[in-house]
Amino acid sequence: MTRLDEDGVRAALAGLPGWSGDTSAISRDVEAPDFLTGIRIVDDVAAAAEAADHHPDIDIRWRTLTFTLSTHSEGGVTSKDVDLAAAIDAIAERHGAR
Numbered sequence: 001m002t003r004l005d006e007d008g009v010r011a012a013l014a015g016l017p018g019w020s021g022d023t024s025a026i027s028r029d030v031e032a033p034d035f036l037t038g039i040r041i042v043d044d045v046a047a048a049a050e051a052a053d054h055h056p057d058i059d060i061r062w063r064t065l066t067f068t069l070s071t072h073s074e075g076g077v078t079s080k081d082v083d084l085a086a087a088i089d090a091i092a093e094r095h096g097a098r
């Protein structure tokens with residue numbers, strides 16, 4: 001597992017609409033239809049994170065969820081973060097979030 005450089009992060013973000021960031025971390029706001037759906041999204045993301053042994057920082061404010069991803073052991077963004085970002089997008093979409 002190696003950190004993505006600036007070009008690597010830029011290329012990854014081009015394939016992850018809604019995500020932004022730099023070589024240190026990437027993040028995305030997810031707007032859930034309501035608070036409890038937001039909590040269910042967090043629960044599903046938690047299960048995916050456990051399965052991948054890779055865990056996002058999560059901020060919950062009513063129905064706005066902010067996910068921030070980095071690979072602590074590498075001190076930056078790796079393909080593990082890109083994969084988890086795509087998984088979060090799929091979970092959010094499944095729950096009707098934007």
Ligand SMILES: C[C@H](O)[C@H](O)[C@H]1CNC2=NC(N)=NC(=O)C2=N1
Pocket residue numbers: 053054055056069070071072073074
């Ligand atoms: C031992 C285990 O693989 C590590 O502690 C995992 C757990 N979850 C993690 N999550 C994140 N985001 N970065 C890590 O480096 C990390 N390391």
